[in-house]
Each structure stands twice: as structure tokens, then as C-alpha cells.
């Protein structure tokens with residue numbers, strides 16, 4: 205199998221091979237064959253009588269020591285993955301909420317409220333009084349409401365209940381999957397999956413749905429507060445791929461998820477004193493911040509920061525030999541980075557108390573001294589720059605233009621330039637007319653198990669040819685950005701006639717002088733909540749529920765437990781959701797059947813597992829056709 209379709213990644217891999225540095229692809233090769241029990245979800249070590257394994261071929265044991273069968277093991281495994289994903293997004297959201305609170309009471313001076321309009325819109329939505337109140341008072345109430353979401357309440361999670369359709373909420377109530385606390389439902393999931401608790405696979409899976417809906421609320425909180433503190437994104441043009449590293453600048457990569465760190469690093473990197481120090485150290489072009497993974501998305505869409513790479517290829521940024529510091533917060537950061545950094549002058553810098561990595565420098569980051577920490581981080585990078593080995597520099601001269609930052613507000617704003625009175629009308633009219641055949645949200649990662657980006661690039665071509673509007677978040681948008689799909693030129697080249705005409709009309713009305721990019725970049729993984737907001741607005745306008753719309757989701761190269769949580773709430777929200785990698789469920793026919801079929805009767809959404817990208821696109825097109833027929837539209 206080819207390792208990547210991205211020539212910059214391939215060039216970096218070649219460099220690693222030359223110098224004998226092991227990358228994710230080598231470590232994966234060393235793991236082959238991976239354990240068949242694990243791959244099918246048939247191993248359990250939830251207690252010390254185990255580990256237990258079930259023979260998928262029916263010859264060996266069919267039960268663990270306690271009597272747990274394949275269905276129980278697989279359902280418990282999925283449920284725990286969703287809980288871990290929810291804990292991660294929830295942790296990120298809680299961090300944001302604490303910072304908003306500290307900002308409002310004057311304890312986080314580096315985090316002013318930058319988007320009062322967003323603060324007021326969120327306050328209105330969640331029932332916080334706005335009229336004639338001081339911004340700080342509103343922010344305190346919004347932050348408190350957000351923090352209340354984490355422990356168990358009497359009522360459903362506000363950030364889920366106020367952002368979904370009524371039909372969805374009725375469905376969630378009907379199946380008793382309404383979460384009342386983000387942390388509490390994670391704890392409940394851990395409880396019900398521990399030794400000797402829930403042994404009913406369907407009940408376990410419904411528990412996973414409940415937890416996933418808490419994940420959705422966490423994502424939405426994180427998006428809302430990021431916009432309040434750092435500004436709601438609007439379309440901006442930048443570049444993506446390893447060619448964005450600059451040999452004449454101090455290069456600093458920000459990697460992870462939370463803009464609380466990366467946004468401040470970007471701000472401080474623009475200070476004259478910092479730039480002068482970099483220049484004095486010999487970096488004639490000052491400081492160059494580049495992004496990796498979701499924190500890269502956050503600063504790309506708010507500050508035009510170029511995206512170096514994402515997900516599976518994160519090590520390649522160090523392999524350029526021109527990276528002076530890799531600064532990380534949390535999530536999706538390979539521990540291997542610090543080993544690779546050791547082979548270069550690159551300083552690996554951790555910043556969060558819950559995410560330390562051996563051999564990295566730890567510069568603790570707190571809201572009270574954010575800019576000060578950022579200055580220390582940048583100074584460390586400048587010192588590292590002085591030790592660069594020019595012989596090791598190998599920056600592939602490869603990058604693509606990329607438009608980023610299509611927040612819900614930006615999309616609605618662009619549409620309202622076409623129709624002032626009724627901004628959603630152009631979108632709905634074009635869906636009805638078939639110019640937009642359907643909508644596909646691409647999300648999730650790159651995995652070492654798939655040739656990097658191959659699924660994304662093959663699927664998008666099939667879908668847009670058939671006039672499917674593409675939204676993207678997370679490392680999905682990284683893949684599209686690196687391959688030039690987030691440009692108007694890609695619209696001209698790949699979009700079907702109907703889609704092209706719509707993207708041209710909106711692009712021209714928005715003053716771009718050409719079409720909108722082929723992919724509308726909505727942000728980081730937590731910003732999948734933005735895609736829900738647009739979809740809910742359309743559903744409410746049409747007076748239908750989400751499970752009737754010609755909207756689908758796809759994670760063609762998923763990796764993380766967070767992706768499992770997002771996929772699960774996408775399905776519960778009524779979206780048919782494609783996975784390009786088989787999750788560890790095949791050991792249970794019951795669980796596989798529930799996730800790919802039975803769940804449709806309950807929520808309308810379901811998983812479509814298809815590793816072949818062309819077949820996957822065909823499957824999504826036929827789902828869209830079915831949904832269109834259901835609405836009485838031409839299919």
C-alpha cells in the first residue's frame with residue numbers, strides 16, 4: 205500500500221528513510237499482523253479475571269470468564285470509546301468555559317471578549333438575559349450555564365436542547381437517551397460498562413448514544429466560547445502543506461486542539477519585540493507560525509495561519525529540519541514526536557498539566573499568565589533556531605492555496621447577499637431544484653491504515669461531480685486543503701454544473717469575483733457543531749426533521765475515540781454516516797446489525813462502512829437520492 209497521495213508527505217518520508225528515522229508508517233508495519241481479537245472487538249480486560257478473548261470463528265471460547273459474550277464485549281468497547289471521546293471534547297469545552305468565566309471576572313486579562321454579538325446570540329439562545337446588561341455580566345452567566353452542563357442536572361443539556369430540532373428532541377426523549385450532564389454521562393458510561401453491570405448490547409448502545417449527545421453538547425460549547433473569546437471566523441485565504449515552512453524564519457508549529465494556547469501564541473508572535481529577537485538571532489523573516497491538526501484549523505480560520513499538515517503526517521513537520529518548536533496542547537499528539545525532535549534541533553514543548561511527554565520541555569500554560577507563557581515558548585523556539593543544522597533542512601516546495609473559515613454566520617451572511625429578506629432561501633431553492641443534490645459533511649482524521657488522503661480525494665470528486673455540496677472540519681479539511689480542494693479553482697475544475705452555478709452566484713454576491721471554494725471549511729473537530737447548526741436551520745425552515753434531509757456525513761479515514769463519539773451523534777441526529785475504516789465491531793453480528801441497520805428505525809441515521817471510496821461515494825449518493833424522493837424532490 206502506498207503511504208500517502210500527498211507529495212510533500214512522501215518527500216518527508218523519503219528523508220526519514222534516508223536518515224533511518226522511524227515514522228508512524230514504520231511503527232505500523234512493525235505491528236502487522238494486528239491482533240484479530242482486537243480488530244473485531246473480541247477482547248476484554250475490564251477486570252482482572254481477564255484478559256478474555258472470544259473466538260470469532262466459533263471454535264474456541266464464546267464467553268469471557270464472567271460470561272460476557274461477543275455482543276456484550278463489542279457493545280461495551282464501543283460505549284467506552286464514545287465515553288473517552290466525550291471526555292476529551294468535554295474537557296476542551298470545560299477549559300473554554302472556565303476561561304470565559306475568568307475573563308469576565310477579570311482574572312484572565314489576555315482573553316478579552318472579542319465577539320460581543322456572538323456572546324449575545326448564545327446568551328439569547330440559552331435563556332440568559334441580555335437587554336441592557338453589561339457584557340461581563342452576560343459572560344459570567346453564559347460561563348456559569350456552560351459549567352453547569354458538566355455535572356448532573358435535573359434538565360437536559362442546554363447546549364443540545366437549544367440547538368436541535370423539536371423532532372430530534374422528541375426522538376431522544378422517546379428512547380430515553382437525553383443526557384443531563386457531560387461528565388456525569390461519561391461516568392455513567394464507565395459505570396455501566398464495568399465488570400458485571402450492563403449486559404444488554406442494545407441497552408449499552410443506547411447508553412453510547414446518550415453519551416454521544418453529551419459529546420455534541422461539549423463540541424457546541426467549545427465552538428461557541430471560542431468564537432466569543434477569539435472571534436467568529438469568516439472566510440480567509442491562506443496556504444496548506446509543508447511548503448508553508450520558511451527557512452528564513454523561526455518556525456513554530458502549534459498542534460493539538462484548544463485555541464486557548466495557539467491563539468495567544470499567534471498574538472504574541474506578532475509582537476515587535478519577539479520579531480526583533482528572531483531577526484537578531486538570524487531569522488531574516490521573523491517568526492512563522494504554522495498549524496497542525498485542529499488547533500491549526502482554529503488559527504487558520506481566525507488568523508490566516510497556514511496549515512503545515514495534520515493527523516497521520518504530523519511527524520513530517522519536524523522532518524523538514526526547519527521546525528524550531530513543536531508546541532502542543534492536548535489530543536492527537538503522537539508521543540513519537542519527542543523522539544523525532546531529538547534527531548533535530550527542534551524543541552518539543554508541552555503546555556498542559558494533563559499532557560506531558562517525556563523528553564519535551566514543559567512550559568505550563570495558564571489563563572492568568574497566557575501571554576507570558578507564550579513569550580517563553582517563542583523565546584525557546586528562537587534559541588532552538590540558533591542551533592539549526594542547515595544540512596538537515598529539506599522543506600518540500602509544495603503547498604496549496606486554501607480558503608478557510610466558513611462559520612455558520614459566514615455561510616448565512618454570504619447567502620443573505622443573494623437574498624436579503626430570506627437568507628436560507630437560495631440554499632433551499634437550489635436543493636429543491638437539484639442544483640445542490642445533497643450535502644456531505646466530511647470529518648475526522650487520516651489513518652495509517654489508508655493511503656493518506658486517498659479516500660478523501662476519490663470521494664470528493666465523485667460527490668461534487670454529482671452536485672453534492674461539501675462541508676469539512678478537522679483533519680478532513682486538512683486533507684482537502686493540502687490537495688487544493690479548498691479553492692475556487694477546484695470548483696471550476698470538479699463541480700457539476702448545478703453546484704458550480706450556485707457556488708458562482710454566492711461567490712460573486714459575496715464579492716469574491718469568482719465561485720466559493722469547492723469545500724466549505726467549517727473549522728476544527730468541535731466545529732462539527734457548526735454543520736449541525738446550518739442543517740437544523742434548513743430543517744426548521746422546511747418544517748421537517750434532520751432525518752429527512754438529503755444530508756450525509758463521512759469520516760473516510762477515522763482514527764480517534766472522539767471520531768467514534770462524533771459519528772455516533774451524527775447517526776443519532778439522523779445522518780447516514782460513512783466510515784472508511786472498519787471499526788472494531790465485526791465480532792458481534794448483533795452490534796454490527798444495530799449500527800448499520802436497526803438504528804435507522806430509531807433515529808433515521810445509521811453507519812455505512814465502506815473502505816472503497818468510489819463505492820462509498822455511490823452509497824452516499826443513493827442515500828441522498830432516497831432522501832430526496834422522501835421529500836418529493838427529483839432524485
Ligand code: SF4
Pocket residue numbers: 248249250251252253254255256267268269270271272399400
Ligand atoms: Fe473477562 Fe468478564 Fe473480566 Fe471482561 S469483565 S476481562 S470478559 S471476566
Ligand code: MSK
Pocket residue numbers: 461497498514515535536647648649650678679680728729763764766767
Ligand atoms: S485533530 S480527532 S486526528 S480530525 Fe481534531 Fe484530526 Fe482526528 Fe485529531
